[in-house]
Amino acid sequence: MTQNSPAAQDSQAERNPHAVQVSAEQQASPSTQTSRSSRSPEEPDTLPPDIAVRARRLLVELVRPQLRGYALLVTLLAAFGLGNAIGPVLIAHALDSGIPGAIAGDSWALAAPLLAFVLVTAASGVFDFTSTRLTGTLAQRLMVTLRRRLFDHVQRLGIGYHERSTSGRLVARQTSDMENIQIFLSGSLQEMAIGLSTMTVIAVALAVMDWRLALVIFAGFVPLLWVSIASNRAQRRNQRRTRTAIARVIVHVVETLGGIRAIQSFRREEANELRLRQEDAAYRSATAASLRNVGWFAASTRWIGNLSMAAVLFAGGWLVIGDGLQVGVLTAFLLYVRRFYGPLDELVQAFTMYQSAQAALEKVTAVLDAEPEVVEPVRPVPLPAAPGPAGARPAAEGAGPTGCTAAGDDGTASASAGRTVSFAGVSFSYAGGEPVLRPFDLTIPAGETVALVGQTGAGKSTLVKLLTRFYDPSEGHIRIDGVDLRDLADAQLRRSVVMVTQESYLFGGTIGDNIRIGRPEATDAQVRAAAEAVGLAPFIARMPAGYETDVRKRGGRLSSGQRQLVSFARAFLADPDVLVLDEATAHLDIPSERQVQEALATVLEGRTAVIIAHRLSTVDIADRVLVMEHGEIVEDGAPTDLIAAGGRFASLHEAWEESRA
Ligand SMILES: Nc1ncnc2c1ncn2[C@@H]1O[C@H](COP(=O)(O)OP(=O)(O)OP(=O)(O)O)[C@@H](O)[C@H]1O
Ligand SMILES: [Mg+2]
DSSP: OOOSHHHHHHHHHHHOTTHHHHHHHHHHSHHHHHHHHHHOTTSTTSOOTTHHHHHHHHHHHHHGGGHHHHHHHHHHHHHHHHHHHHHHHHHHHIIIIIHHHHHTTOTHHHHHHHHHHHHHHHHHHHHHHHHHHHHHHHHHHHHHHHHHHHHHHHHHSOHHHHHHSOHHHHHHIIIIIHHHHHHIIIIIHHHHHHHHHHHHHHHHHHHHHOHHHHHHHHHTHHHHHHHHHHHHHHHHHHHHHHHHHHHHHHHHHHHHHHTHHHHHHTTOHHHHHHHHHHHHHHHHHHHHHHHHHHHHHHHHHHHHHHHHHHHHHHHHHHHHHHHOOOHHHHHHHHHHHHHHHHHHHHHHHHHHHHHHHHHHHHHHHHHHHSOOSSOOOSSOOOOOOOOOTTOOOOOSSSSOOSOOTTTOTTOOSOSOOOOOEEEEEEEEESTTSSEEEEEEEEEEOTTOEEEEEESTTSSHHHHHHHHTTSSOOSEEEEEETTEEGGGSOHHHHHHHEEEEESOOOOOSSBHHHHHGGGOTTOOHHHHHHHHHHTTOHHHHHTSTTGGGOBOOGGGTTSOHHHHHHHHHHHHHHHOOSEEEEESTTTTSOHHHHHHHHHHHHHHTTTSEEEEEOSSGGGGGGOSEEEEEETTEEEEEEOHHHHHHHTSHHHHHHHHHHHHHO
16 A cells, blocks of 8 residues: 555645645744644644543553453463562572482482472473464554554545645654554563563562561662652653654655655755754654663662662571571572562663553554544435436446446446535635635536636635535535435445546556546446547557556656546546536646547536636536635626626636637
8 A cells, every 4th residue: 555645745745836845844933833733633743631541542442352362461471470480489499408408318309499490491481482472463463453443544534634734644653653552562561561470479479488588678669669650750751752753753754755846846955954854853852861761760770679689688698697597598589689670671671662652552542533524424315316318327335337428338428417416505614714615505407517717715626625525514515416415425425426636646556547446347448438538548558558557656657637637537437426627627738628628528418517627718618607706606607698797707708718819
């Protein structure tokens, strides 16, 4: 899958060559940064206060299906910890009873504890191996589930979310954050569990052997606990900072690659390098703080461990002299102190990874918690049966349309009669901003071709983004044949309404695959017919492998006009009820545009269509023209009538005619 979030970034950068610079500047200035994050709660830099709780809930949810595996793992780890801890007891026994026994002639007295020691360590090895494998398997399963869940969710988050948040951040979630969680789950978690279980078992063994010496060791716990809590608190902060800093580095790299053309043509390389250096410095400083903390913690725990050792030796020596404590027990205690504090180093490392994984999981949780703004209905309403002359266009489920107009192998004209589109009391504003569309009503009868014209920023694209349900209207309803878009199943909506825009995104694969994207089951003949209808066929004929030619990354092998024609072929093949064209011919030269228009004349017959175009030649094929201004439809009528009336469209048309002359 090469076409995930960077893809969106790619096309975004192409559409707006300044996008990269703008966002770079926004991030550089702290004031805009704040205002930006306050506007978009999904920006993961501002995590909600209860995120730790929600991250934990997510973890529980992920672990639950594997509960049996985890129970087995805990048992294995406990057994391993026990095996680890029992060694010194056996050594102590060999020293205190085995050697005297052997001297007295009973060699078994020495051999038995040593044999037990060998067996116990062998069993420990088996537990170690099994638990390591099991840990790996469980971690892998959890990661696959989480990765899939995140990917699916990100794909389903509305266009609104993607327009607001940088795709680099989403890439960071999928890469570096996932990696951190993975490292913790498949390594550090096990070290942590082994360390903790070993320490617990040893603590019990110590208390049983000699409670006075045990108390001496336990006393070391008080400063240890204090150091741990202080370090934990600092480390949590540090890890959050590190996660954010590395995400920024990734954002910068992703944006640079996505906007590489703009960067090279505006010679932004140096400024970009400087920015990367700054991001790197921030990352370094965050990491340095974290490393300082680890170092400080490791040094203090080791020092506490050594002090404990000295204290045990001192108190133990005293007890041996005065109280007859056996030397073997003292030896066991000294061995235990090492084993007791030994795992601490690993525990510290593991704990750092834990903090890092926790911070990463919080960030992933924040993305998973973002609600898609456009949601599929639970109980979708089907569209009424298609009224097309063929009558065979399945309205729902499975199989694609039987006949494709331009691409139809039967050569008939339109298979669809289109559907009636109605806007009732619709108004819209982007995420809490100014109103972009003022409340309006509009009915487009089935089969009508409507041209939407008006100056830049008037709201034309916004209107069709509502019709394709990239956004839901702030107020009012949009219906297709009487069914609210919000009640339509996604699959039916996407089959019924298709939009072609000026950014034609091509995915890796063959040109044939790219045309087939909206209708994977189309036959080769249908694909060819679609390509012929839009005038793409002659170009394909000249390519090395024809329809099997790989288009390379983002269709790099094709000119932008050719890419545009691929988009058209896709839309024609998809055979929708309602076709929306937003500046779809902007990249075409005049002959190609004319060819597409001729094709359109056939394709649009009987189909409902909304066409946005600055080049008014498209209007020639429209039955009706809507003129938009500042989010309002200010003129509505047949082109000839509007020209005759001498309003805004008339002057637009006049200017257009003059420019052509
Ligand atoms: N994703 C967005 N978030 C916030 N505001 C937006 C967004 N997209 C568009 N706008 C704003 O909505 C208004 C209408 O934009 P729209 O893209 O609909 O214009 P348009 O008529 O299609 O213009 P053009 O002819 O230049 O394509 C503009 O003022 C624009 O700034
Ligand atoms: Mg537009």
